[in-house]
Amino acid sequence: MSTAADARRQLEPALAALNGVVLGKDREIRLALACVLARGHLLIEDLPGVGKTTLAQALAKVLGLSYQRVQFTSDLLPADVIGVSVFDRERGGFEFRRGPVFAQLLLADEVNRATPKAQSALLEAMEERQVTVDGVTHPLPDPFFVVATQNPSYQIGTYPLPESQLDRFLMRIELGYPDPAHERELLRGRDRRSLLATIAPALPPESLRTLQATVPTLHVAEPLLDYVQALVRHSRESGHFEAGLSPRAAIALLRGSQAWALLHGRSGVLPEDVQAVARAIVGHRLQLRSAVDGDSAADLEGLLLQAVPVP
Amino acid sequence: MTPNSGVRRLLATAGALSIALLPHLIHLPAWVTAAFVATVAWRIAAEQRAWAMPSRPWRLVGAFAAVLGVLLQFHTLNGLDAGTALLTLMAALKLAETRAPRDHAVLVFVGYLLCLATLLYGESPPRLAFVLLAVWLLTAALARVHRPVGADAPVRPFRLAARVLVLGLPLAVILFLFVPRLEGRFWAIPARGGAVTGIGDDMAPGDVANLALSDEPVLRAWFDGPPPPLASRYWRVQVFENFDGRAWHRATTRADGAPPPIAPAGTSYRYRIALEPTHRPWLAGLDTVSDWPASSVERLRSGALVRIGAGQAPSPVEARLEYELRSSPRAQVMPDLLPDDLRRRDLELPAAAAPRARALAARLRDGRDERAFAAAVLARFHDEPYEYTLQPPPLGADPTDEFLFTTRQGFCEHYAAAFAVLMRAGGVPARVVVGYQGGEWNDVGDYLLVAQASAHAWNEIWIAGEGWVRVDPTSAVAPERVHRDGRGLAFAGGGVGRALASAAWVVRARQAWDAARTAWSSGVVGFDAAAQDRLLERIGLGGAGIRGLAIALTAGFVLAALGLGAWLALELRPRREDPLVRAWREFCAALAARGLPAGVAEGPLDYVRRVARAQPALGPAVTAFGEAYVQARYLPGAVRADVARVVVLSRAVRARIRAAR
CATH class of the missing domain: 1.10.8.80 (Magnesium chelatase subunit I, C-Terminal domain)
Structure with a gap:
């Protein structure tokens, strides 16, 4: 019981910090945080401009996670996500250059704009928590958390994720438009980007790992x-x-x-x-x-x- | 339906039917069995390969052929054997047109009929056990047929059938106990002929030899008090008084049929006899029967039963028959007077018969009185090299002389016949009595068992002042034949078999088995109108007759229905409700009565919060209860005390809710 109360105490500052950046979305923020705690991955589905990226970045900052962002486009290749082996002339062999997937928090923006091939490269990495290139397996960092955003599938130029791939995401949330009061605050307040830069980590990664281990018990x-x-x-x-x-x-x-x-x-x-x-x-x-x-x-x-x- | 499931369904039905048919194989004609097996095989192949079924004309031809075949074989369609054969053939024909579940059901019912027929052939416990097995399989086949297509859980029909049978058991017991019994053979099935062993209506030397090798039981006797000593265990069955020079025949009864005068003396025994079906028109009783209780006479429903031992049953004994008697072994029969016509009959010898025996008799009589004369004859049997054997040489035209002077080998019949001839030749009225001698005491069931192997023949001579006196000439030759209580085979055989047969545990096991069989046949098979009356008496409905039975039957059904209902209620009862669940349910009900029902899918904390908002006055109590409930039901570490606290709180909060307006 004390661990649970303890957990709440640890998470309280993180929640407060997140709420300070993403306004009026307490429930969605809590869901996102719960998703991290459950070691799942998060799919945010909504229109552009409602704060998906901001949320992801804020999460990375608050949790003190290394952050990478990949903009998925129709010409994205798997290697652009995972990394690529390049020939090292001096050593006379191939060297693996790690891709953006080797971040603790990866924002896969507009994941449904990429081809299924690129999508599945990411989704396999999510599931396995490791990538294998040229027969060498590279473990991904821990914690490893993917926030993918996706535009509603009726928009043109999208490759909707198949059901089997959707299953890889623990949660799918929608952010939606802010209510008028919070929108007013948003309009009046500072630029979110600059606000993000001021955020200090509110939960050490060590604590996050402990909390993640607590969840299934x-x-x-x-x-x-x-x-x-x-x-x-x-x-x-x-x-x-x-x-x-x-x-x-x-x-x-x-x-x-x-x-x-x-x-x-x-x-x-x-x-x-x-x-x-x-x-x-x-x-x-x-x-x-x-x-x-x-x-x-x-x-x-x-x-x-x-x-x-x-x- | 997939072809596979059709085959499996057929296999189940035909298999159960075949098992029901198994006990009939020994008496069914081979061609009937062959026809059945062939049809089953053909039908299953037809189902697998989707062959066409025979058309209606062909089926009609088959039916006529079956009836004709049975008629040719048995010359009748009536009777157990012919009926069973016809039923079997009709089952095969039905199989040939079996498609729908309804047809399977008909086949299963034919199987039930075959089971009934099995019980008509015999009523032993193993037979019943087998029939129950067959009924179970048949019922399972029926259950299987009525299961939805594709629901192939192979064990379920068997479980269901077993359950149905067990549930039906109380009803079966009630019906068995209280349905009015019909006296005699209910089924009116003509008696089956065939070789029947046992004591017959006449006796030519050599007849009993086959009986001596049969340990089939003849009768069992239960005594009030101790059984008679070994030497008195003479069971009279037939008296032979007419001698034609070769064989002895039963005397034609006297016209008046009155019992002979008997002067009782010495110990008397009261006992109950259970006579096995002998297929002969005689009864047996311990020598000398002096009295038969009225119940016994009524039981036999026979005015003709007047002279047991010299007498007859009204008709052949086709079913186990029980009756009570009283006997006095030392009673004197016709002590004072032998009427002239009887005397003449009991002295008569055919003119040409046994000249050497007559001469011998004349020499031995030689002025001696009857007793001394008889003793002299017995002494001759004893002293001369006469031999007791169950395999005597065959005898020719004049068996008496040949036996007495040439072969000198024989058993009880030879000695009894020869003794009677010698007595008559010497002027002493004499006759041959055939029956059983001895009997084995069964410790387990406390009864005396008399087997066919105890078949025996002895004599009676008439002495003025004493009446008919029993003389057993065999005992002069082979005293051990008379003074034993074991089995005939043990005597006739020897060596290892004998040692084994007399080992204590073997005897014990055999006796226990016989006692169990006896209890079964007198308690279950022999449960007749009289036993039913006794049962009614015991449950306080004595003397009410058929009305008593109706009452008992109705009460039994009601009881069974109540029992079944109770069982069902127990089976379907709601699981004992968790006190937490109950507290919550009552809490919700109290609030609902105040117009604040919980939503179907509303979580407990959500509900409590909503209530607290809607009714601020109730807020603290409701919240306290809700938190305690959630704590005890969903959170870790809840102990009994927490549950108790919830129950207490629930009472308090409900009181508050009721009080609030």
Whole structure:
């Protein structure tokens, strides 16, 4: 219990710092942080200009992580992400030049603008937490956290990520427009870029690693497991969805809930924690059978969360 | 349906049917079995290769051929053997047109009928066990047929069938106990002929030899008090008084049929006999039967049962028969007077028969009285080189003389027949009695078991003032034949077999087995109207007759239904509710009554917060309860005390909620 309260105390400054940069997005910031704690990767889907990049950069700063950014374009090659072997004339052999993926926090901007080939190079690295080039395996740094942003897929010139690749992201969040009050503050305040430069790390990487290790050990009561299973079962049996949630998705839901609970200083997971992260974790993994197109999150809320009673 | 599942379904049904048919193989004609097996094989192949089924005309031809075949074989369609054969053939024909689940169901019911027929052939426990196995498999096949296509969990139908049978057991017991019993053979199945061993209506020397080798039981007797001593265990069955020079025949009964005058003397024994189906019209009783209780007479439903030992059952004994008797071994029969017609009959010898025996008799009588004369004859059997053997040489036209003077080898029949001839030739009324002598005491079941091997023949001579006196000439030749209580085989055989048969544990095991079999046949198979009456008496419905049975039957059904209901309620009862869940449910219900129901998917903290916002007055209590609940249910380290605290808090908060307006 003390560890949970302790965790909250450690995370409080980080949250405050983030909220100071990205205004009016407390919930999304918490989700992003929970995603880091659960050792997942984050997919931010929204229109350009709502602060995706700012959030990613702020996260890197606050957590004191090395930061790299790759702008995904249609001519991006896998080597541009992973790195490349170049011939070293002096030593008479090839030398591996590390790509931007070897950062602790990698911002993959507009990931759906790149070709599937470049996308999958990144996604494989995310999954394996290592890259193999010319038969040599290079481990990626720890912590390793990818924030990918993506434009809504109806925009032209995009290669939507296939469902199997979407699964690699623990959470998908949308930022959305700020509300008028915060927008006013944004307009009045300093430039975000310069503000970012002033941020000092609020959580040492060592603490982050410890917190990450704590997440999977956070107490989960039997009735909560019942609840997670009921949600998963409903997604499979209700007939509202193209395919039900996989066991991997169930684990993701549980890990995300544990991270959320830890973030809120709880020593055990509540149904509310599951509900808080469910949309971010499940939204990109389920497809509504009757969905016409576009955003189905509201339906998801009604069809899954509101339909399964809390045990 | 995939072809594979069709084959499996057929295999299940045909397999169960074949197992139900197994016990009938020994009496079914080979061609019937062959036809059945061939049809099964053909039908399965047809299912695999999708061959066409025979058309209706062909099936009709098959049915006529089956009926004709059975008629040719048995000359009737009636009766157990013919019926079973016909049923088997019809099952095969049904198989040839089996497609839908309904057809499978018909086959399964044919299988049930075959099981019934199996029990008509015999009612031993192993047979019942086998029938139960077959019924289980048949029921499983039925369950399998009615399962949805593709639901191939191979074990489930068997489990379901076993469960159904077990659940049906109480009903079966109630029906068994309280359905009115019909006296006699309910099934009106004609008795099956065939070789029947046992004591017959006449006796020519050599007849009993095959019996002496059979340890099949004949009767069992339960005594009130100690059983009679070995020397008194003579069980009368038939009395032969007419001699034609070669064989002895039963005397035609006297017209009046009145029992002979009996003067009881000495110890008397009251006992109950269970006679195995002998297929012969006689009863057996311990010599001399002096009395038969009214219940026994009623039990036999026979006015003809008046002279046991010299008497008859009204008809051949086709089912196990139980009756009670009283006997006094020392009673005197017709002590004072032998009526002239009887005397004449019991002295009669065919004119040409046994001239040498007559001469011998005249020489031995020589003025001696009856007893001395008999003793002289017995002494001759003992002193001369007569031999007791179960394999005597065959005898020719005049068996008496040949046996007495030439072969001198024989067993009880030879000695009894020769003794009777010698007595009559010497002027003493004499007759031959056939029955059983001895019997093995069964310690386990406390009864006396008499087997066919104990078949015996002895004599009675009439002495004025004493009446009919039993003389056993065999004992003069082979006293050990009479003074043993074991089995005939042990005597006739020898060596290893004998040693084994008399080993204590073998005897014990054999007796235990026989006692179990006896308990089964008298307790279950022999559960008849009388036993039913006794049962009704015991449960307080005695004397109510058929109404008592109706009451018992109804009560039984009601009890069974109640039991089943209780079992179902137990099976379907809601799991004992977690006190935490219950506290939460009641908390929600109390708030709902105040117009603040929880959302279906509302988390507990969310709900509590919403309530606190809506009803600030309740806020602290509700929040305290909600936090305690969450703490105990979802957070680590909750102990019993936490749960108890939640329960206490729940009471308090509900009181607050009720009080709030």
